[in-house]
Amino acid sequence: MPTKSGVTLNTLARELGLAKSTVSRALNGYPDIAEQTRKRVRNAADRCGYRPSSTARNLKRGRVDTVGVVLTGEGPDIASPFFIQFLRGVTRALDREGLDLMVATAPGPGRWRETYDRLIASRKVDGFIVTRIETRDPRVAYLRQRGVPFVTHGRTENPSQFAWFDMDNRRAFREATERLAAFGHRRIGLIAAPGAFNFARERLNGYREARDALGLEAEPGLIRRAGLHAGDGRAAAEALMAMARPPTALLCVRDEVAIGATSAITARGLRVGQDLSVIGYDDVPHAEFISPPLTTYSQESEAAGVRVSELLVQRMRGVRAKDLQELRPAKLIERASDGPPAQTPESLRALLDTAAARSGEKSRKPTGRRGNADQKSATAARSGGSGTAARRGRGRGLDPLLDHRRAT
Numbered sequence: 001m002p003t004k005s006g007v008t009l010n011t012l013a014r015e016l017g018l019a020k021s022t023v024s025r026a027l028n029g030y031p032d033i034a035e036q037t038r039k040r041v042r043n044a045a046d047r048c049g050y051r052p053s054s055t056a057r058n059l060k061r062g063r064v065d066t067v068g069v070v071l072t073g074e075g076p077d078i079a080s081p082f083f084i085q086f087l088r089g090v091t092r093a094l095d096r097e098g099l100d101l102m103v104a105t106a107p108g109p110g111r112w113r114e115t116y117d118r119l120i121a122s123r124k125v126d127g128f129i130v131t132r133i134e135t136r137d138p139r140v141a142y143l144r145q146r147g148v149p150f151v152t153h154g155r156t157e158n159p160s161q162f163a164w165f166d167m168d169n170r171r172a173f174r175e176a177t178e179r180l181a182a183f184g185h186r187r188i189g190l191i192a193a194p195g196a197f198n199f200a201r202e203r204l205n206g207y208r209e210a211r212d213a214l215g216l217e218a219e220p221g222l223i224r225r226a227g228l229h230a231g232d233g234r235a236a237a238e239a240l241m242a243m244a245r246p247p248t249a250l251l252c253v254r255d256e257v258a259i260g261a262t263s264a265i266t267a268r269g270l271r272v273g274q275d276l277s278v279i280g281y282d283d284v285p286h287a288e289f290i291s292p293p294l295t296t297y298s299q300e301s302e303a304a305g306v307r308v309s310e311l312l313v314q315r316m317r318g319v320r321a322k323d324l325q326e327l328r329p330a331k332l333i334e335r336a337s338d339g340p341p342a343q344t345p346e347s348l349r350a351l352l353d354t355a356a357a358r359s360g361e362k363s364r365k366p367t368g369r370r371g372n373a374d375q376k377s378a379t380a381a382r383s384g385g386s387g388t389a390a391r392r393g394r395g396r397g398l399d400p401l402l403d404h405r406r407a408t
Helices: 011-015 020-027 035-048 054-063 082-098 112-121 138-146 168-183 198-214 230-241 255-267 300-316 343-359 367-391 398-406
Strands: 066-071 100-105 126-131 150-152 161-167 188-192 223-225 249-252 276-281 296-298 324-329 331-333
Touching: 011 020, 011 035, 011 066, 020 035, 066 082, 066 112, 066 230, 082 100, 082 276, 082 300, 112 138, 126 138, 126 300, 138 198, 150 300, 161 168, 161 300, 168 198, 168 223, 168 249, 188 198, 188 230, 188 255, 223 230, 230 367, 255 276, 331 367
Parallel strands: 066 100, 066 126, 126 150, 150 161, 161 324, 188 223, 188 249, 249 276
Antiparallel strands: 296 331
């Protein structure tokens, strides 16, 4: 078929020997047209540069060929690495269908309804992608009541009546806890997300299921709820390291949180992956470039954006919501931030106390009382952790902080 400008639907139909209505329905993905025919028509349209008239098509179908995403101001912002990759996937899939993406922002927290009302009333979008789903999310009930096609990235606690795509967060955090336990960790801390988000609930439940099944330590203080940014992770890690018996491993709800946690750990002179293991979730682009590279779980955010868009296109074409529900496993990305514990909780406490004492000595002359405290701390670290470290070839038998620094 010759390539030229101004190719019409009639041209395609004539060249392919098909009825104009068949070509039209094939291009619009209607299921009553055989997949082989749809593929043949799409390939021919691509070769000759055919582009349907959006104006004529929209007048006929009552559509604007635009999909909406409304940012609520609650949860990670549009600058987060995950969201950027997710939107890249969304736009890639929509572009294949000749659709555009509109991103709108609610005027303030809790005021999402105003934005949805305006977009629906002005018929500026044909459907919505809804992100950062809460366990009981009022946006789902609202959009169902309005009869607008939508797909959620994530689920509510009762997801049977709408279309959704989600990762198996519970399974990922169950497996991450099992991985740390297999290394020998018995005291594992969790830096969790705010409880309103359903992904936070699922990840917390996965951690608890594995912890209880394996008989790991279950002190309530080992679970710290935090925000979703690096500073929140740093503060939560500081609180966990301040415990009388700190955890020897941290499981973090998000890579940004994990990166903040590793910052707190290294600031104390500890070795991530040895003195304290860390596992994140998301596999953001820079996770492999921090030191040490972060072990994490990938939810393939760009691919998730593609699939959510594909499901929404099907929903807008009338496919039942119950037939558009997908749960996929996250993929473990093994790097260097986790491994067998080089410390017990007791020897880790002694390391942290010794490091704090040495830091204090820089600004004041140590008293005899402080010297005695340092001596007791060093003695405790040797008795509590040197045997464990020696068995792994890391102990050198003197001051635990010196041993630690020589090993790095």
